[in-house]
Amino acid sequence: MAPGPTPTVPALPEEADAGARLQEWTCPVPLRDHEHVILGHGGGGRLQAELIEHLILPAFGGRTLTRLADAAVLDAGRGRLALTSDAHVVHPLEFPGGDIGALSVHGTINDLAMMGARPLALTAALIIEEGLAIDVLGRIITSMAAAARSAGVEVVAGDTKVVERGSADGLFITTTGLGVLADGVNIGPERARAGDVVLVSGPIGDHGIAILSVREGLEFAGELASDSAPLHELVAAMLAAAPGAVRVLRDPTRGGLASALNEIANSSAVAIELQEREIPVREIVASASSLLGLDPLYVPCEGRLTAIVDPGGVEAVLEAMRREPLGVEACVVGSVSDGPAGLVTGRTGIGGVRVIDLQIGEQLPRIC
Amino acid sequence: MAPGPTPTVPALPEEADAGARLQEWTCPVPLRDHEHVILGHGGGGRLQAELIEHLILPAFGGRTLTRLADAAVLDAGRGRLALTSDAHVVHPLEFPGGDIGALSVHGTINDLAMMGARPLALTAALIIEEGLAIDVLGRIITSMAAAARSAGVEVVAGDTKVVERGSADGLFITTTGLGVLADGVNIGPERARAGDVVLVSGPIGDHGIAILSVREGLEFAGELASDSAPLHELVAAMLAAAPGAVRVLRDPTRGGLASALNEIANSSAVAIELQEREIPVREIVASASSLLGLDPLYVPCEGRLTAIVDPGGVEAVLEAMRREPLGVEACVVGSVSDGPAGLVTGRTGIGGVRVIDLQIGEQLPRIC
Numbered sequence: 001m002a003p004g005p006t007p008t009v010p011a012l013p014e015e016a017d018a019g020a021r022l023q024e025w026t027c028p029v030p031l032r033d034h035e036h037v038i039l040g041h042g043g044g045g046r047l048q049a050e051l052i053e054h055l056i057l058p059a060f061g062g063r064t065l066t067r068l069a070d071a072a073v074l075d076a077g078r079g080r081l082a083l084t085s086d087a088h089v090v091h092p093l094e095f096p097g098g099d100i101g102a103l104s105v106h107g108t109i110n111d112l113a114m115m116g117a118r119p120l121a122l123t124a125a126l127i128i129e130e131g132l133a134i135d136v137l138g139r140i141i142t143s144m145a146a147a148a149r150s151a152g153v154e155v156v157a158g159d160t161k162v163v164e165r166g167s168a169d170g171l172f173i174t175t176t177g178l179g180v181l182a183d184g185v186n187i188g189p190e191r192a193r194a195g196d197v198v199l200v201s202g203p204i205g206d207h208g209i210a211i212l213s214v215r216e217g218l219e220f221a222g223e224l225a226s227d228s229a230p231l232h233e234l235v236a237a238m239l240a241a242a243p244g245a246v247r248v249l250r251d252p253t254r255g256g257l258a259s260a261l262n263e264i265a266n267s268s269a270v271a272i273e274l275q276e277r278e279i280p281v282r283e284i285v286a287s288a289s290s291l292l293g294l295d296p297l298y299v300p301c302e303g304r305l306t307a308i309v310d311p312g313g314v315e316a317v318l319e320a321m322r323r324e325p326l327g328v329e330a331c332v333v334g335s336v337s338d339g340p341a342g343l344v345t346g347r348t349g350i351g352g353v354r355v356i357d358l359q360i361g362e363q364l365p366r367i368c
Numbered sequence: 369m370a371p372g373p374t375p376t377v378p379a380l381p382e383e384a385d386a387g388a389r390l391q392e393w394t395c396p397v398p399l400r401d402h403e404h405v406i407l408g409h410g411g412g413g414r415l416q417a418e419l420i421e422h423l424i425l426p427a428f429g430g431r432t433l434t435r436l437a438d439a440a441v442l443d444a445g446r447g448r449l450a451l452t453s454d455a456h457v458v459h460p461l462e463f464p465g466g467d468i469g470a471l472s473v474h475g476t477i478n479d480l481a482m483m484g485a486r487p488l489a490l491t492a493a494l495i496i497e498e499g500l501a502i503d504v505l506g507r508i509i510t511s512m513a514a515a516a517r518s519a520g521v522e523v524v525a526g527d528t529k530v531v532e533r534g535s536a537d538g539l540f541i542t543t544t545g546l547g548v549l550a551d552g553v554n555i556g557p558e559r560a561r562a563g564d565v566v567l568v569s570g571p572i573g574d575h576g577i578a579i580l581s582v583r584e585g586l587e588f589a590g591e592l593a594s595d596s597a598p599l600h601e602l603v604a605a606m607l608a609a610a611p612g613a614v615r616v617l618r619d620p621t622r623g624g625l626a627s628a629l630n631e632i633a634n635s636s637a638v639a640i641e642l643q644e645r646e647i648p649v650r651e652i653v654a655s656a657s658s659l660l661g662l663d664p665l666y667v668p669c670e671g672r673l674t675a676i677v678d679p680g681g682v683e684a685v686l687e688a689m690r691r692e693p694l695g696v697e698a699c700v701v702g703s704v705s706d707g708p709a710g711l712v713t714g715r716t717g718i719g720g721v722r723v724i725d726l727q728i729g730e731q732l733p734r735i736c
Contacts, residue, residue: 040729044622047729073483073549074449081442081449085491085544087529115441123453125542127495159542161455163734167537174493174527174542176453181441254412361408361415366531 037132042162051160055138059145060155072156074121074178082117082179084108089172091366093140096210097225098302100173101144106230106302107253107368108177109151113232114249114305116187116239117179122148124175125159129168140171151230153177185239191247192268192308198334199307199318201234201327202227203280204257208299208364209288216292223284229303234324238307241320245313251305253368255359256298260306261334261344262358268308271339274356276346278333297346298359300367308336405500410530419528423506427513428523440524442489442546450485450547452476457540459734461508463579465593466670468541469512474598474670475621475736476545477519481600482617482673484555484607485547490516492543493527497536508539519598521545553607559615560636560676566702567675567686569602569695570595571648572625576667576732577656584660591652597671602692606675609688613681619673621736623727626665628674629702629712630726636676639707642724644714646701665714666727668735676704 040047088104098106105122112119124144128137148155206227213224231251238246248268252260257279265272281289281296289296303326309317314332321327344356408415456472466474473490480487492512496505516523574595581592599619606614616636620628625647633640649657649664657664671694677685682700689695712724 038729039733042622043727043729043731043733044627045727045729045731049726072451073485074451081546083440083442083489083491083544083546084525085453085493085542086527087493087495087542089495089529089531089535091535117441121451123451123544125453125455125544127455127457127540127542157452159454161457163457163537166534167457167459168540169531169535172495172536172540174453174455174495176451176491176493176544178449178451178546259412358417359411359413361406361411361413363411363413365407365411 035134037128037130037134037137037162039130039162039164042128042160048160055134056141056158056160059141060148072121072123074156079183080181082112082115082181083176084111085174085176086111087172087174088368089169089366090211090368091169092214093136093170095214095226098228099140099143100171101140102147103228103302103368104173104175105144105147105151106228108175109153109230109232110251112177112179113235114251115179115181116185116235116249117181118236119151119153119177119179119232121156121178122153122175123157124155124173126161127168127172128160128162129170130162130165132170137171147230151232184243187246187249189248189250189264189267192264192270192336193247194270194336194338195311196247196308196336197311197314197332198261198272198274198336199309199314199330200257200279200333201231201305201321202329203282203285204252204301204304205281205285205289205296205299207302208256208367209285211367212292212364213288218288218291220284220288224288227301227303229326231303231305231326234305234321234326237320237324238317242313242316245310245317246307247310248308249305251301253300253302256296256300257306258297258344258356259358261356262342264308265344266342269341271337271341271343271345272334273337274334274344274346277349278331280329280331294363297356298363300364302368403502405496405498405502405505405530407498407530407532410496410528416528424509424526424528427509428516440489440491442524447551448549450480450483450549451544452479453542453544454479455540455542456736457537457734458579458736459537460582461504461538463582463594465578466596467508467511468539469508470515471596471670471736472541472543473512473515473519474596476543477521477598477600478619480545480547481603482619483547483549484553484603484614484617485549486604487519487521487600488546488548489524490521490543490545491525492523492541494529495536495540496528496530497538498530498533500538505539515598519600552611555614555617557616557618557632557635560632560638560704561615562638562704562706563679564615564676564704565679565682565700566629566640566642566704567677567682567698568625568647568701569599569673569689570697571650571653572620572669572672573649573653573657573664573667575670576624576735577653579735580660580732581656586656586659588652588656592656595669595671597694599671599673599694602673602689602694605688605692606685610681610684613678613685614675615678616676617673619669621668621670624664624666624668625674626712626724627726630710630724632676633712634710637709639705639709639711639713640702641705642702642712642714645717646699648697648699662731665724666731668732670736
């Protein structure tokens with residue numbers, strides 16, 4: 001966290017509605033009555049100290065963060081560590097089912113979970129555009145803190161920079177996750193092999209379609225919501241159900257399920273065939289995709305995973321998934337073969353086969 | 369690193385001039401002949417895979433990064449870990465003595481070093497504005513990789529996002545550092561106590577004045593250079609010289625030496641008195657500061673530190689510092705007392721005393 005005087009640390013707010021918390025972080029000093037962020041909030045002086053003391057620390061609490069040293073110190077015991085960083089630039093900042101704050105926590109926890117790692121700590125670096133409403137910043141920070149608390153992971157360090165109006169788009173959040181890998185866990189995109197089974201944890205495309213519908217002002221936008229969620233508990237259940245059976249995990253974010261599977265097929269030098277009619281897609285997501293000219297296979301999710309599993313462990317893994325709230329709709333959608341390395345194909349409803357290639361560029365910019 | 373197919377990993381480039389490297393990362397495919405970044409370079413598709421394969425991986429090399437999994441896996445042995453994140457938004461992107469790439473590596477290594485931690489690994493998350501010249505991006509990434517290599521720290525994971533023209537200012541880089549703390553090392557802003565001595569490692573203010581002079585187009589800008597440098601080896605030498613004697617370390621970045629010492633005085637509930645004429649400031653930095661109406665005490669450094677040291681260990685620590693390239697000009701600049709908690713004062717050349725307060729807002733925006 002950026003320099004500032006040691007604050008009198010407010011008590012960690014209990015789980016309460018965001019409105020009540022909004023009041024908390026404006027007390028006792030209402031950020032010098034600022035309603036918008038100004039450059040001085042990033043300057044390492046009194047204004048920044050106030051922003052951190054009255055808005056950021058009350059939201060996150062936590063003993064490590066409030067020490068305000070240059071780095072957080074953690075006791076990790078022994079073992080292998082997983083480390084990941086993600087820059088979040090989603091537009092708009094708030095959307096049905098989430099906001100950039102919660103999304104940044106979920107996205108980073110999920111990147112750790114996809115390695116089979118248990119999340120140990122998060123850091124958050126904010127780049128704020130001058131003029132952002134303090135109110136909006138407060139809601140997003142509160143939501144971010146709630147997401148971290150609900151996932152059982154502490155935000156232990158951070159940084160806040162403010163840039164001039166026009167030099168950023170509201171708010172960018174880069175989150176880093178540090179995780180611990182249990183002994184024997186060995187998951188990676190290069191581990192798929194012929195005969196393995198391809199699973200998904202639930203319906204795909206909700207996140208991308210929810211955001212795009214809001215941007216496009218579609219009428220049914222209100223019925224759509226992002227699937228943004230932390231997957232580490234689902235993964236823990238899967239790994240416990242059949243030790244060694246889960247070979248690859250991936251959350252299909254940018255580029256969707258198609259890109260995630262292309263990447264796996266490439267890394268493992270195998271072919272993957274999907275049964276397209278087995279892939280769960282909510283009806284409203286399917287309609288909206290069709291209206292917007294999008295293929296749901298390429299639309300990002302933020303709370304789903306795809307897994308490549310040894311055939312011997314599939315039943316146990318599926319059962320464990322379906323007992324978890326985020327895996328109720330888990331199912332088999334395809335299989336791995338020693339066909340052409342890197343090739344992903346889909347068998348369509350009428351029995352044809354199409355190549356599911358990596359897209360060239362950006363189907364949905366600023367989606368996460 | 370963002371999703372993409374497993375690349376054929378080019379050999380790690382040897383230390384060579386940046387020009388030669390610039391050629392390397394444009395081979396074999398010249399990024400589809402793009403001269404500027406387009407949105408598709410952030411979309412998780414082929415274009416992004418090419419950017420990563422042909423520009424980012426050849427620069428950083430490293431076995432961990434090239435695995436392109438969702439998170440890097442590290443073996444940290446046992447012990448305490450330090451974790452820090454910094455968002456870098458410096459303007460301009462390139463300046464005398466450095467650029468945003470090298471600065472982001474140095475700044476993050478320094479945050480770890482200020483806890484007494486040995487850097488273990490870095491991550492880098494880039495937010496790129498559409499339209500940034502690939503040439504500029506290449507120079508910065510090459511410089512970033514050179515800074516990491518020269519400091520002996522590997523960049524193990526990363527992320528790349530591209531936002532529309534006007535939604536960012538060229539390039540922002542958020543770096544995260546993971547470090548290991550040796551047993552017995554216990555350094556923190558709350559550990560200063562009456563009788564301790566205040567050191568600085570060298571002349572202050574070079575970084576801030578170098579950047580500001582370029583921005584303002586001052587004639588003597590060419591004679592100024594940022595002090596941007598990694599301080600972990602200097603710190604290791606200090607800690608080895610007198611175990612337990614170094615109580616607080618701080619790199620005076622935003623807000624300069626004045627803010628760093630205010631923060632320490634607050635955290636430790638002590639007073640600090642500086643002998644202002646003992647504080648080293650290069651003549652050209654002093655002249656430029658005076659011209660620009662700035663007090664060098666508030667001007668950021670990126671390769672200097674201030675230390676609070678037990679009086680019994682000061683001689684040994686100073687000797688060790690002066691043997692290191694980055695500590696040749698190390699000296700004593702003040703002392704700690706049990707005066708009013710949080711008060712920092714300066715004894716001026718003519719014997720007067722002034723209060724050195726925390727500034728209110730932003731003296732030098734976008735300086736790091």
